[in-house]
Amino acid sequence: MLTCPNCGKLIPADSKFCTYCGYQLTEADRQQNAAPADTQPAASETAAQAPTADTPTNAAAEEAGASADQAQADAGQADAAQATDQTAAPEQPAQGPAQPQYQQAPAQPNPTAEKAKAFTKGYWAFLVSSLKHPYTLKDQFHKYFGFTTLIVESLFMALAVLVVEHSYLGATTSAFDQIAGTNSTSSLSFAVFFQGWIMFLAILFVIASVAYLTSYAVLGDRRLGYLDSLTQFAHFSNLAVFGAVLSFLVALIAGTSTNMVGFAMTLLVISLALGFMAFTVTIFKSENNTNLDRVYAYLIGTVILSVALWILFAIFKQLFMSQLSSMTSNLLHF
Secondary structure, eight states: OEEOTTTOOEEOTTOSBOTTTOOBOOHHHHHHTBOOTTOOHHHHHHHHSOOOSSSOOHHHHHHHHHHHHHHHHHHHHHHHHHHHHHHHSOOOOOOOOOOOOOOOOOOOOOHHHHHHHHHHHHHHHHHHHHHHOSSOOOSOOOTTHHHHHHHHHHHHHHHHHHHHHHHHHHHHHHHHHHHHTOOHHHHHHHHHHHHHHHHHHHHHHHHHHHHHHIIIIISOOOSSOHHHHHHHHHHHHTHHHHHHHHHHHHHHHHTTOHHHHHHHHHHHHHHHHHHHHHHHHHHHHSOOOSSSOHHHHHHHHHHHHHHHHHHHHHHHHHHHHHHHHHHHHHHHHO
């Protein structure tokens, strides 16, 4: 038998080619690789056969030995690393189960406060716009700005009257309270303030409402609703808001000074006059969809306004007279 110098397989001695790899044998290969005569074929065939499960090969044995050595080396390294960690860091005490951590949600803004802030900011822009250009309404504003203007304006008018009333009548009523042991000063002041506020508010609403009625019914201008019409009316008369605030501030520092009180009341009258001016502007700025001239529409509106104010003054005159008669009866009874 010969050993193929190319693949190492045993082939017959008289072969010219390797029956396994096809290598062409030379005479030199035959002489160099000739197998000994006493080689036993059974041993060669046994070596050439593949290993079975019961007889593992030397390569498998070597591989298993190498794996065992590697496992021992890894275990040694792990023990060394554990010993190093124990030496470097002290043993930590055992801790209980980890407590869940709750992340606090960011505080949400209050929707009501945000709306109030936006409304206040928008109303201030409305006041500034009307102060710069009272006749020209350039932007679209909130429909409740007109309602707000009438409330604020009438409030400061009533406060100005209250301060003047308290300055002039406060000393008299205080002396009467000390003698009679009553508290008419506080009740009278509150009555004057509340009734005055309602009266001024009613006057302004009557003026604005008659202006809207004249524009809507007499001239046929139906472009705006009632609340939007109030906002337009307030834009024409927002100067009265500043006049009412100024009247209140002057009344605060006036004391019993006749000149200062007269100036405060003059500012109050001017503020009311600005409301009548807005009445006129609203009618003449309306769109005329009828054949009636605006001058005649204004005259019709003025007559309606005069009647409405006369009825209003009659109502509040009765209220004020009732309050005055009550105070007078207390003085007479004493």
